[in-house]
Amino acid sequence: xxxxELQRVEKRYGPHSAVRALDLRITDGExxxxxxxxxxxxxxxxxxIAGLDAPTAGQVLFDGRDVTEVSxxxxxxxxxxxSSLLYPHLTxxxxxxxxxxxxxxxxxxxxxxxxxxxxxxxxxxxxxxLPSQMSGGQRQRVATAKAIVRxxxxxxxxxxxxxxxxxxxxxxxxxxxxLQKRLGTTTVFVTHDQIEAMTMGDRIGVMSGGELQxxxxxxEIYNSPATLFVAGFLGSPPMNLIEGEVIAGRFHSDQLxxxxxxxxxxxxxxxxxxxxxxxxxxxxxxxxxEVFALEHLGRESIVIAEAHGGLKxxxxxxxxxxxxxxxxxxxxxxxxxxxxxxxxxxxxPLRPTxxx
Amino acid sequence: MNRNRFLFVAVVxxxxxxxxxIYWFCRMALLTPLEIxxxxxxxxxxxxxxxxxxxxxxxxxxxSDGTRVPASGQANQIIRGLFDSIVVSCIVTLxxxxxxxxxxxVFARLEFRFKSVLLFAILLSVALPPVSTLIPFYAMYxxxxxxxxxxxxxxxxxxxxxxxxxWMLIGYFRNLPPIERLARVDxxxxxxxxxxxxxxxxxxxxxxxxxxxxxxxxxEYTYALVLVNGxxxxxxxxxxxxxxxxxxxxxxxxxxxxxxxxxxxxxxxFLQRHVGEMNLVDPVR
Numbered sequence: 001x002x003x004x005e006l007q008r009v010e011k012r013y014g015p016h017s018a019v020r021a022l023d024l025r026i027t028d029g030e031x032x033x034x035x036x037x038x039x040x041x042x043x044x045x046x047x048x049i050a051g052l053d054a055p056t057a058g059q060v061l062f063d064g065r066d067v068t069e070v071s072x073x074x075x076x077x078x079x080x081x082x083s084s085l086l087y088p089h090l091t092x093x094x095x096x097x098x099x100x101x102x103x104x105x106x107x108x109x110x111x112x113x114x115x116x117x118x119x120x121x122x123x124x125x126x127x128x129x130l131p132s133q134m135s136g137g138q139r140q141r142v143a144t145a146k147a148i149v150r151x152x153x154x155x156x157x158x159x160x161x162x163x164x165x166x167x168x169x170x171x172x173x174x175x176x177x178x179l180q181k182r183l184g185t186t187t188v189f190v191t192h193d194q195i196e197a198m199t200m201g202d203r204i205g206v207m208s209g210g211e212l213q214x215x216x217x218x219x220e221i222y223n224s225p226a227t228l229f230v231a232g233f234l235g236s237p238p239m240n241l242i243e244g245e246v247i248a249g250r251f252h253s254d255q256l257x258x259x260x261x262x263x264x265x266x267x268x269x270x271x272x273x274x275x276x277x278x279x280x281x282x283x284x285x286x287x288x289x290e291v292f293a294l295e296h297l298g299r300e301s302i303v304i305a306e307a308h309g310g311l312k313x314x315x316x317x318x319x320x321x322x323x324x325x326x327x328x329x330x331x332x333x334x335x336x337x338x339x340x341x342x343x344x345x346x347x348x349p350l351r352p353t354x355x356x
Numbered sequence: 357m358n359r360n361r362f363l364f365v366a367v368v369x370x371x372x373x374x375x376x377x378i379y380w381f382c383r384m385a386l387l388t389p390l391e392i393x394x395x396x397x398x399x400x401x402x403x404x405x406x407x408x409x410x411x412x413x414x415x416x417x418x419x420s421d422g423t424r425v426p427a428s429g430q431a432n433q434i435i436r437g438l439f440d441s442i443v444v445s446c447i448v449t450l451x452x453x454x455x456x457x458x459x460x461x462v463f464a465r466l467e468f469r470f471k472s473v474l475l476f477a478i479l480l481s482v483a484l485p486p487v488s489t490l491i492p493f494y495a496m497y498x499x500x501x502x503x504x505x506x507x508x509x510x511x512x513x514x515x516x517x518x519x520x521x522x523w524m525l526i527g528y529f530r531n532l533p534p535i536e537r538l539a540r541v542d543x544x545x546x547x548x549x550x551x552x553x554x555x556x557x558x559x560x561x562x563x564x565x566x567x568x569x570x571x572x573x574x575x576e577y578t579y580a581l582v583l584v585n586g587x588x589x590x591x592x593x594x595x596x597x598x599x600x601x602x603x604x605x606x607x608x609x610x611x612x613x614x615x616x617x618x619x620x621x622x623x624x625x626f627l628q629r630h631v632g633e634m635n636l637v638d639p640v641r
Binding site: 050051052071072073077078079081085086087088089098099101102 | 533534535537538540541542543544553556557559
């Protein structure tokens, strides 16, 4: 177990920067999720933590010790690769054994350790099968066993669940979290799936364009996103982003008018679908919209409304809400739950307004 | 139904195309010299005998009616050729694999400078017609005393097998899953990962590569004809061609052709599982 620190880590491939000047601290025993769209540098970051890719600049520290030049094996990291890669020509047992191949343990200790791991992951019946004879979920378990059998300082996972079907992902998600909490191993988990990130991570680091946009608890990331990118990337249905202008303490866009204490100028208003209310079409300060579609989710429904200029706004409404497509309505956001972003994407802090 | 019928006809035609010549010389090998001269040719040997197979290895054979069929005058060349062919083919196969395995692996899995230029240089030699290098090799071999030697023949064979097999294996290695990263986390060095993990993983592809190298060296005729024919370092294909020119013996010729087919047939038989398993696009299923 170890704390991991990245200091001004960069990775360039020729003129292309995959990761730029990244600072990251992962505390001992933490489950950190690196979240971002494909090509955002999250896998490259993981590979640099693992020691599989050397950073172009900067340092990687394990427990305060510089390991930038140290090999993956000597860092004592364990890794689960995309689609739970295993040696295809070796049985599950031999796959797990290769993890201990270069360790100093004697034969009996190794056997004991493997037996423990096998019991913990319940893969006894799979031991003599080849990876090609296992299902995706079974492969994932064996890859996890192969990783934890070394009792690694850090457990690194690169989208291990992405190739599995939805139901299996759901159950393996909680299994992995449970295992991580029992073992207390520092874990870095890379994914592009926001639900995986929200449900699994102690903290989430959101990456985009090779930069860390924000790092924080799922609550912080969801409820107070630092940038427009984070706000738009997390949440399902996604946050509504409405472009407009702040004039004299009010945000204006079309006929929408929301009281906010922010400096004047162009800005983007962010409102979660659950923080929007449907009002009468000509209500004071509301955004006039037409109903575009209605989606029933069982516990709630989502109204997708279209404003002038084609902007789609999503609003969560109670079950039983009925509306015709094309019906005219007004939309009013809850001013206390609104977020404001400057044109560059940075969040503009809002002071609570007296007028609201 | 129509599709199946078409397939059936196509398969039958393909089988006729490849099997009829084989049947024809097997039949010839089992005829007596007298029967071969008959016209029209007998389609089936009425009294098949294995005289020719004894003759080409230097033994007389007495038929059931008491006729003695004398040993072939070229028995020495056939025995010598068989031995030389086995030696040359095995050495060529071994050296080809030794050279090509690391070469193909490096080109398939590592990045380095001038990679595409070097790759092109290797592949260019596949495109070169073998005959175009024949005269230069001959001239060179005369000077350095390699003409008429097995060493010389092995070297020339390698100039064909190495680029060709490399070309095939590069594609195969490229499609293997990225287990090197896994191996590095497990503590393997690059060389150890290659020898202990990649080679066992790639055994089907390597087996097919070995068959191709072996068959090429075994069947090679043009180089052998120019570089070693007439010397003590004669291989089987050129030795057999002697039956055509020196002392026409159709039955003996046919028998030695049958003998020539046996080793590659055995190789193909024992490696057919790998040949069937090998899939260039998705090597590991």
